[in-house]
Amino acid sequence: MNHLVLQSKIPAGQKITKVWPEKCKARHHIMFLKTHKTAGSTVLNVLYRYGDHWNLSFALPVHYQFGYPSLFRATWVKGHDTGQRFDLMCNHMRFRLSEVKKVMHPDTFFFTILRHPVEVAASAFSYYKSTASAFRNVSSLDSFMQNPLHFFHPGAQGNNYARNLMWFDLGLDPHKKPTQTELQKIFTSLDNIFGIVLLADYFDESMVLLRHALCWPLDDVVTFKLNSRSNASMAAISQETAVRLRQWNSLDWALYFHFNTSFWHHAARFGLARLDAEVQELRARKKVLAAHCLQGSAVEGRIINDKRFRPFQLGSVQILGYNLKPGLSREEFTRCSRFILPELQYKDRIYVRQFPSKAQARINWNHTIGSPLRRPPVGKAKA
Numbered sequence: 070m071n072h073l074v075l076q077s078k079i080p081a082g083q084k085i086t087k088v089w090p091e092k093c094k095a096r097h098h099i100m101f102l103k104t105h106k107t108a109g110s111t112v113l114n115v116l117y118r119y120g121d122h123w124n125l126s127f128a129l130p131v132h133y134q135f136g137y138p139s140l141f142r143a144t145w146v147k148g149h150d151t152g153q154r155f156d157l158m159c160n161h162m163r164f165r166l167s168e169v170k171k172v173m174h175p176d177t178f179f180f181t182i183l184r185h186p187v188e189v190a191a192s193a194f195s196y197y198k199s200t201a202s203a204f205r206n207v208s209s210l211d212s213f214m215q216n217p218l219h220f221f222h223p224g225a226q227g228n229n230y231a232r233n234l235m236w237f238d239l240g241l242d243p244h245k246k247p248t249q250t251e252l253q254k255i256f257t258s259l260d261n262i263f264g265i266v267l268l269a270d271y272f273d274e275s276m277v278l279l280r281h282a283l284c285w286p287l288d289d290v291v292t293f294k295l296n297s298r299s300n301a302s303m304a305a306i307s308q309e310t311a312v313r314l315r316q317w318n319s320l321d322w323a324l325y326f327h328f329n330t331s332f333w334h335h336a337a338r339f340g341l342a343r344l345d346a347e348v349q350e351l352r353a354r355k356k357v358l359a360a361h362c363l364q365g366s367a368v369e370g371r372i373i374n375d376k377r378f379r380p381f382q383l384g385s386v387q388i389l390g391y392n393l394k395p396g397l398s399r400e401e402f403t404r405c406s407r408f409i410l411p412e413l414q415y416k417d418r419i420y421v422r423q424f425p426s427k428a429q430a431r432i433n434w435n436h437t438i439g440s441p442l443r444r445p446p447v448g449k450a451k452a
């Protein structure tokens with residue numbers, strides 16, 4: 070990623086006092102703000118697996134998002150009317166803290182994830198090509214960035230995906246350019262809400278810091294990359310387009326710059342050598358797990374034999390998923406499948422567990438996995 074011209078280490082000479090707690094208690098009350106195109110589906114998988122394992126309750130939307138792109142409302146949470154507080158919340162929404170607090174426990178830990186704005190813009194362009202009106206009539210991101218205002222009309226359908234997407238998802242106003250003072254106030258407020266802001270560009274480092282913030286075992290944050298585009302769906306980004314994208318997404322850039330700095334301060338408090346060592350350990354575990362569970366690397370949906378593991382596809386972009394190794398035992402199949410189950414199918418599975426009777430009528434059983442995850446009968450065609 071040659072356009073990532075950004076400080077990613079602690080400035081030379083700056084001293085960081087190490088204040089890392091050695092003893093902790095695992096957190097079970099968590100809100101993850103899933104921003105778009107920032108590796109959120111992979112983080113979601115971590116939370117779904119954890120909640121699934123410990124039988125925690127999820128604040129779930131009836132469908133797959135909480136009324137996005139409207140600002141979140143507590144009434145969109147399935148079961149909110151019972152007055153229940155939920156353990157976990159992690160589906161797409163446009164963030165509104167006051168409403169989130171109505172359904173979550175008072176001691177909820179908040180976190181989110183950001184990504185280099187140029188990467189987000191490239192990913193969003195291919196994924197939302199037919200959803201965002203700004204992208205619909207333009208052939209490439211380069212062409213769009215030659216004259217974005219020709220295509221982009223604020224507030225037009227899907228255009229939240231076309232400019233300052235992360236800023237928008239955080240519930241901030243994309244139509245008003247804040248002053249420096251206002252910007253500082255916004256950052257202070259976000260710093261106070263989110264216990265940690267992860268970076269997709271440093272995903273493994275993020276998982277290590279997250280697991281310490283949550284006091285979870287390392288194995289619980291081992292993941293396979295989900296929701297990635299095929300190479301054929303990726304176009305190289307020229308330096309010129311990258312510079313323009315940074316200006317076009319200046320609010321996202323300010324956001325990323327602030328949280329990139331705080332991420333590395335957090336990392337320094339943890340200890341950079343310690344972080345590196347744990348990242349190596351995490352990668353080693355991922356390798357072992359991949360060798361055990363997966364048949365090769367990520368592949369296009371149509372090549373995935375078991376339809377239940379095919380990820381949702383939008384437009385012409387190819388979103389990849391995985392095949393499990395043939396011959397896994399029943400227990401291994403169940404365990405391995407949880408790592409590769411795409412977001413929508415996993416949400417259905419959790420929904421079925423939480424609302425058994427209501428779910429029966431709603432779920433398309435041909436494409437989802439109910440409870441428990443079953444291995445297809447040996448010897449029968451899987452497709």
Ligand SMILES: Nc1ncnc2c1ncn2[C@@H]1O[C@H](COP(=O)(O)OS(=O)(=O)O)[C@@H](OP(=O)(O)O)[C@H]1O
Binds near residue numbers: 108191269295298
């Ligand atoms: N582990 C890890 N490390 C780095 N990057 C990762 C990881 N997992 C997912 N991704 C990339 O994140 C992009 C998908 O983001 P989301 O899952 O948030 O998308 S969505 O909004 O839910 O549709 C998508 O980016 P693009 O491939 O550029 O489109 C994924 O490749």
